[in-house]
Structures are given as structure tokens and as C-alpha cells.
Amino acid sequence: MNDTAIVGRLAPSPTGHLHLGHARSFLLAWWHARSRGGRVVLRIEDLDVERARPEFVEATIADLRWLGIDWDGEPLVQSSGESAIADAAANLLARGLAYPCTCTRREIQSAASAPHAGESGPRYPGTCRGRWTSIEAAESATGRAPALRFVVREGPVEIVDELQGTRTYDVARDVGDFPIYRRARSPAYQLAVVVDDARQGVTEIVRGDDLLESAARQALLQDALGLPRPRWWHVPLVTDATGRRLAKRSDDVSLASLRAAGTDARIVVGWVGRRSGIADARPGHAEEFVSRFSMENLPREAVAVGLRDWAELGLR
Numbered sequence: 001m002n003d004t005a006i007v008g009r010l011a012p013s014p015t016g017h018l019h020l021g022h023a024r025s026f027l028l029a030w031w032h033a034r035s036r037g038g039r040v041v042l043r044i045e046d047l048d049v050e051r052a053r054p055e056f057v058e059a060t061i062a063d064l065r066w067l068g069i070d071w072d073g074e075p076l077v078q079s080s081g082e083s084a085i086a087d088a089a090a091n092l093l094a095r096g097l098a099y100p101c102t103c104t105r106r107e108i109q110s111a112a113s114a115p116h117a118g119e120s121g122p123r124y125p126g127t128c129r130g131r132w133t134s135i136e137a138a139e140s141a142t143g144r145a146p147a148l149r150f151v152v153r154e155g156p157v158e159i160v161d162e163l164q165g166t167r168t169y170d171v172a173r174d175v176g177d178f179p180i181y182r183r184a185r186s187p188a189y190q191l192a193v194v195v196d197d198a199r200q201g202v203t204e205i206v207r208g209d210d211l212l213e214s215a216a217r218q219a220l221l222q223d224a225l226g227l228p229r230p231r232w233w234h235v236p237l238v239t240d241a242t243g244r245r246l247a248k249r250s251d252d253v254s255l256a257s258l259r260a261a262g263t264d265a266r267i268v269v270g271w272v273g274r275r276s277g278i279a280d281a282r283p284g285h286a287e288e289f290v291s292r293f294s295m296e297n298l299p300r301e302a303v304a305v306g307l308r309d310w311a312e313l314g315l316r
């Protein structure tokens with residue numbers, strides 16, 4: 001079977017070393033597309049200038065290759081294609097669907113009546129909506145380089161996730177008008193991911209379920225920009241034995257350190273396969289599992305890594 005209409009993607013951020021959770025998400029994305037004859041594209045999401053580093057780009061590519069994952073065409077380095085993202089922002093601005101915002105983080109914190117814990121921070125109350133006629137006007141009045149925010153429509157936003165079913169989010173109530181540019185030349189993740197998925201012709205997205213809520217914001221942008229919504233599979237994360245998700249920032253075991261400890265990639269790949277619905281998976285190359293993988297068999301709960309797993313993987 002060869003279905004070139006299916007385009008999956010790998011979208012790592014080079015902000016640290018990949019760990020077992022990334023290995024699993026990327027293998028799932030790759031198996032899912034390849035098992036149905038699809039293409040796979042790679043995108044390096046390096047727009048976070050404070051955290052992205054060139055050595056992590058190299059390490060990420062080396063880790064993916066070590067796992068036996070490949071991709072079609074050259075990787076898209078997100079920072080090299082900023083103009084498409086800027087065009088999308090200009091389009092939204094021109095249509096009154098985005099506006100400059102000069103609020104500081106502190107102002108937003110103190111204006112928020114009920115800060116929501118979590119990655120999105122407090123809801124943005126819309127202070128700058130309708131306040132400035134242009135980016136220049138905002139900048140010259142305040143001396144601050146403005147951010148750009150997207151005008152979020154009122155009401156529920158429905159998204160369909162192929163694993164989790166239909167989900168409804170109230171982005172206006174919970175998040176408010178969210179940033180699409182943090183300042184000039186610094187696009188925010190939500191806009192960048194939407195523009196670049198469309199640019200790369202991505203039809204399906206397999207990624208960790210920590211981004212499920214973000215999909216509602218991305219759907220709003222896709223609708224506003226006239227871009228097709230991809231199909232989403234938000235997969236459960238890998239956690240440690242206490243249920244805490246693995247993170248790049250902590251000292252969670254990286255693929256680079258597994259490799260340095262002499263672990264054979266086939267052991268990691270086989271372990272991922274077994275924890276992803278291929279019950280009898282033994283150590284093997286990623287390619288060997290393509291025909292045996294089916295998203296339908298994927299366990300619906302998080303994968304906890306315990307001592308026995310670490311021993312199997314050759315550590316501790």
C-alpha cells in the first residue's frame with residue numbers, strides 16, 4: 001500500500017535531549033504514517049530563541065536516525081521560513097482578527113481574576129483589543145515592542161481527536177486572545193505550527209496528549225486562515241513510576257545517555273513496540289514493526305517506566 005495523500009510529521013524542538021517519551025511519540029507517528037503507505041516530514045521547531053540550541057538540532061537528528069526513523073525530503077527548519085508565518089499574521093491583522101498588545105506579563109497577571117494554573121498562564125482579559133490602530137502606534141505610544149494576539153471568538157470550539165473522540169473547549173473563557181507573535185520576528189508556537197503544518201502538507205498529527213488543549217487554539221487559527229484541519233491522534237505520555245511525565249529539563253534518562261551506556265537501539269524500539277500494542281514485540285529495527293503496528297491497538301493510558309523497564313533497557 002502506498003498512499004502519498006497521507007503526510008505525517010515529526011516536529012521536535014531542539015531545546016534539550018530527547019528521552020524515551022519522545023522516542024515513543026516519534027516512533028508512533030512514523031509507524032502510523034508508514035504502515036499506511038504515507039509520507040513523513042521532519043520539522044525542527046527552533047523558534048524559542050532562549051531555549052533552542054544548534055547542538056540539540058544535531059543530537060535530535062542523530063537520535064531519530066539511531067532509532068531507525070527516516071523522513072522524506074529535507075527537514076524544514078522553522079526559523080528559516082519565518083516569512084510564511086509573518087504573512088499569516090499580516091493577513092489576520094489586516095482582517096481585524098489579530099491586534100497589537102503592549103501588556104507586560106505582570107499587567108496580565110494582575111488583571112486576571114482567576115489565574116488558571118498550567119502552561120497557558122492566566123487568561124488574557126482582552127485589554128489591548130481595539131486599543132491600537134497599528135503596530136507602530138502601539139510601539140510609539142508605549143515604547144514597547146508589541147506582541148500580536150489572535151481574536152478568539154466566543155463560544156465552544158469542537159475538535160475531533162481520533163483517539164480521544166470529540167472534545168469541546170472554551171478558548172475565549174479559559175485562554176482568551178492568545179499570542180501569535182511574542183514580539184517582532186518572534187512568532188509564537190500556535191501560529192508557527194499551524195502555518196508550517198500547512199506548508200509541509202501535513203494531513204495527520206500524532207503527538208503527546210499534553211498538546212490536546214492546544215489543538216483547539218490551532219483549529220481556530222486554521223479556520224481563520226482557511227487552512228484544512230489535520231487529523232489528530234494525541235497519544236498518552238510516558239511517565240516515571242510515580243506518574244510524572246518525563247521532561248527534557250529534568251535529569252530524565254535521555255536517548256543520548258542510553259546510547260552512551262551501550263544500549264542497542266533495537267532494545268528501545270522493541271520496548272516501545274511492546275508498550276504500544278504490539279504485544280509480542282522483541283528487540284528489532286523500527287522498520288520491522290511497520291506492518292505490525294496499528295493505532296487501534298494502542299493502549300489508552302499513560303506508559304509508566306519502572307525499574308524493570310530500566311533494567312530491560314540496560315540501565316540501573
Ligand code: GLU
Nearest residue numbers: 011012013045193207211
Ligand atoms: N515542537 C513541539 C515539541 O517538541 C511539538 C509541537 C507539535 O507536535 O505540535 O514539544
